Amino acid sequence: EVYLVESGGAVVQPGGSLRLSCAASGFVFSDYTMHWVRQTPVKGLEWVSLISRDGGHTHYADSVRARFTISRDNSKNSLFLQMSGLKSEDAGLYYCAKGGRGISGVIDPWGQGTLVSVSS
Amino acid sequence: QTVLRQPPSASGTPGQRVTISCSGSSSNIGSNYVNWYKVLPGKAPKVVIYIDNERPSGVPDRFSGSKSGTSASLAISGLQPEDEADYYCATLDGSLTGPWVFGGGTKLTVL
Numbered sequence: 162e163v164y165l166v167e168s169g170g171a172v173v174q175p176g177g178s179l180r181l182s183c184a185a186s187g188f189v190f191s192d193y194t195m196h197w198v199r200q201t202p203v204k205g206l207e208w209v210s211l212i213s214r215d216g217g218h219t220h221y222a223d224s225v226r227a228r229f230t231i232s233r234d235n236s237k238n239s240l241f242l243q244m245s246g247l248k249s250e251d252a253g254l255y256y257c258a259k260g261g262r263g264i265s266g267v268i269d270p271w272g273q274g275t276l277v278s279v280s281s
Numbered sequence: 282q283t284v285l286r287q288p289p290s291a292s293g294t295p296g297q298r299v300t301i302s303c304s305g306s307s308s309n310i311g312s313n314y315v316n317w318y319k320v321l322p323g324k325a326p327k328v329v330i331y332i333d334n335e336r337p338s339g340v341p342d343r344f345s346g347s348k349s350g351t352s353a354s355l356a357i358s359g360l361q362p363e364d365e366a367d368y369y370c371a372t373l374d375g376s377l378t379g380p381w382v383f384g385g386g387t388k389l390t391v392l
Contacts, residue, residue: 198327205383220379265373269328269337271327
């Protein structure tokens with residue numbers, strides 16, 4: 162069974178930085194694209210970023226491009242999201258999710274999420 | 282502005298059939314598969330329909346998906362209380378620099 166466990170969520174001031182992590186198990190991590198998706202009260206589910214199997218290709222939503230960086234460590238079955246220049250609208254529940262072998266595969270399953278709050 | 286438009290709410294009584302629509306454009310629904318997700322408070326989102334009309338194992342056959350042109354629909358027949366949740370459509374969009382996009386979500390209430 163696939164398990165995805167996010168961590169790193171916290172309360173951070175506007176303009177601050179945070180690094181989220183996701184520990185994966187139950188599948189061959191290096192064979193799959195991985196995603197970050199967030200849930201906010203205003204927008205609901207919002208796709209944030211994806212990274213290809215080998216980490217060589219990344220994509221970002223316009224709302225986070227140039228502020229967030231996705232990465233992965235296939236030797237440790239781990240996914241990361243480095244967030245900087247945080248804004249109030251970045252607050253929400255951040256999910257790590259498994260994708261397909263390419264970027265177009267269905268995004269599922271998801272972890273339980275880690276909560277990011279942005280407040281002074 | 283949401284690229285994929287869903288009604289904010291829908292409702293039905295137990296046993297009824299309800300449909301939730303997802304309206305897009307030629308760059309997203311018109312040229313890519315649509316997936317549907319069920320979101321319960323405090324729970325991880327779960328796919329209930331993928332590739333327009335495929336049901337994952339474990340999802341009741343009361344759930345079905347369809348697509349026509351630039352619109353997609355999720356139908357739930359024989360509505361059950363446990364179907365009350367938020368539902369989101371999702372697809373790829375070739376006009377965006379970030380490939381994936383979600384709809385705004387529909388809150389389904391079982392009366």
